[in-house]
Amino acid sequence: MTAMPQPEAQTPKTPPAPAHAPFILVVDDEPDIRDLLREILEDEGYEVATAENGAAAREAHRHRRPDLVLLDIWMPDIDGITLLKEWSVEGRPPMPVIMMSGHGTVETAVEATRLGAYDFIEKPLSLAKLLLTIEHAIEADKLQKENQGLRSVSDQLDEPIGHSGVIQRLKTRIRRIAEHDTPVLILGEPGSGLRAVARYLHTSSPRATRPYRELSVGTLQAGHAAQTLFGSEAGEKIEYGLLEETAGGTLFIYDIADLDAELQLKLESALAGGEFYRMGGHQAVPLATRVVAGTAADLEILVEQGGFRRELYYHLNILPLQVPPLREHREDVPELLNFYTNLYVNQDNLPYRHFTVAAQNKLRNYGWPGNIRELSNLVQRLLITGSGNEIELDEVNASIESMRADQAGTLPGRSGFDLPLREAREQFEKAYFEYQLEKTGGSVGKVAELAAMERTHLYRKLKALGIEPKKFARGK
Helix, strand or coil, rough: CCCCCCCCCCCCCCCCCCCCCCCCEECCCCCHHHHHHHHHHHHHHEEEEEEHHHHHHHHHHCCCCEEEEEEEEECCCCCCHHHHHHHHHHCCCCEEEEECCCCCCCHHHHHHHHHHCCCCCCCCHHHHHHHHHHHEEEEHHHHHHHHHHHHHHCCCCEEEECCCCCHHHHHHHHHHHCCCCEEEEEEECCCCCHHHHHHHHCCCCCCCCCCCCEEHHHHHHCCCCHHHCCCEEEEEEECCCCCCCCCEEEEECHHHCCCCHHHHHHHHHHHHEEEECCCCCCCECCCCCEEEEEEEHHHHHHHHHHHCCCEEEHHHCCCEECCCCCCHHHHHHHHHHHHHHHHHHHHHCCCEEECCCCHHHHHHHCCCCCHHHHHHHHHHHHHHHHCCCCCHHHHHHHHHHHHHHHHHHCCCCHHHHHHHHHHHHHHHHHHHHHHHHHHHHHHHHHHHHHHHCCHHHHHHHHHCCCCHHHHCCCCC
């Protein structure tokens, strides 16, 4: 009887990197070093690609933005310093680059650092030092980009605050949705905490260790909006957009209803196909970012009116999240008051003041038309203008009346509700910017900070609304 063949022994395989692991490009002309680094880095949980020379490195860099590059200096075709210069935008590469060399000099190391390299490591490589340097470089880059994106919203919540049933159910749904990778649409009234929901969604997801960025559509510069989102190519010069900078992480696009028709089409195509093209590019780039969109607008109505692409709406609305207005969870008001009091005391060095029970009760039963943003503004106003350790009921009543008076002189009344949406929005924007200019004495720079807008875009917006900032200058 013929013996049955025995199955061949299987060589254990390195487990694949997590779906959202940092992506490292190793560029070295020595096969042994490339293979060793790939094996070690994959064992450490990174996703790795290798390039044997400068030309292959260029192609890999074009195809997909690395989170970090290990770059040899001396190669037969193109040296690493030349590649570092090519990849730099405004004097620095868009990702951490660690230079490697077995024949480096002090001058070479200084030149690499001057051109924006994160570090310079000599061969033979100390693997322990290399791994530590990689870890520090990726974390530093992540924090720098997140700080850039969040600098203008330092007074925002990082998660929905409250112990009411409404908020607890919302957080449970967020955590459930966070486990999936599909796009998410966050809906809610202005000031109700859409950004807090987006951040909590990210930190509750498997992408939590990867980049998180926020983009307000209103801050996009005319003529550069597509480059900001999708990046651009011109010859060997590549500028990565937010969709690549947040690869493996989450991009929250706020005011998605204001996205122009061309960008709606490009974003819909990216979500449908899982890839996109940079402006001027001819090679598809894989979409590795989770797109989360937010708006206070009624997208269904906009779709019916032709103001928003139906296909994009369907892609975004797979997992919708409805954020409740504050009036639906007013039992959380005391907790929110405490949060914002501590925030402004610590952030702005304001004196601590405590809300009396009567004051808290008044605010628990207030309607909050401006939602959490209105509550935040009220707390800040009371801490700045008041005195004494306690905030009494009379002071709260006076502050609410003052805020209503401010709004009555500048904001559209309920008659604006009868206008078409676009006209009502323009009316509100005009009133909003006039109010902010009045408050800042006509300072466009300060209004740009308050509104989280790029100053050039704000000037265009003011001109379109027929607002002259000089009229609001102090003494005018």
